[in-house]
Amino acid sequence: MKFSLILAAALVATASFSAQAQHRHKPGTAAHGHKAAGETHAHKSPHGGTVRTAGKYHIELVQQANELHVYLLDGKENALPVTKSTGSVMLLSTTNKTSKVVLTPANDHFVAAVPAGTTLRTAIVSLKANGSSLSARFEKLDAAAKAGKAVSAAYACPMNCEGSASDKPGSCPKCGMALVKKS
Template sequence: MKILQVLAAALLLAAPLTVAAQHSHKPGTAAHGHKAAGETHAHKSPHGGTVRTAGKYHIELVQQAGQVHVYLLDAKENALPLDRTTGTAMLLSTTGRTASVKLTPAGDHLVAAVPAGTTLRTAIVSLKANGSSLSARFEKLDAAAKAGKALSAAYACPMNCEGSASTQPGSCPKCGMALVKKS
């Protein structure tokens, strides 16, 4: 068992993601290239998390009170329906422990419990969606948590639309109304 944990940790730390991705954010504009799946670049985070490229899609990871929430997003960062979407997350803690957790549907996103007492350093999310296998690597999650990033949403839709929570002002991805600051 210890050998499997060491092997999993080594793979988690050294696994290069080599899938190339190209997409366009606006109709009629040229596509831009990305070096690898999971690359960070100028994407908004509609749910207050961290967004990574995964093929022609994006994956957003949000940390909340002992859970990770995973959103599958299109090229315009809108949440996609999760019909027959399945997934797992390989979690690496700041103490070097690894855990593989199953992501389960929860409305417009997937969720998994983080083992009690765990501070995440890295997560590799693997999804099977729309006939594609997708993966994204999220690193330095412990630094983001310390900075307060992605821990709680300060804005939400006044119509309480599911998936509208955000750390910054904007519009609801469901109904388009302006997000309001929570009290």
């Protein structure tokens, strides 16, 4: 009987410790806590979206009108080049319809077009980058949109190029023109 109680206490302590394990970065960088891969990231997101852990990387998802922007981030939350990476997003709508959308590279991130009239509930991002297969699940997207957390595009290309919408100034990923503030 005593042995069973000791064994049970050890199992509970081990489970509690492993659930609070820390994700360590390279020497000289800050460590931060993650409970498991894919969970919400404790740091502020660099582009105003939601950050999830994906192996030694992070994936940030930013919702915009009719599209998703996906950033591959390093341990210091800097966007990594996506030119040699590929990926897709599995979308689940609030009406329980699923669709798979290919991610298109655009400067330092990917863009995925959301089918018109779709209200997203969940997005599962899958990337192949730097020899690694990465994935992250983003849930409750419909609740975030209702709460006003979805980022609206404040800047766009004056030539109305597809995928040029952005929440910050910059240049169009297609034609290179300077983005202009929407009125």
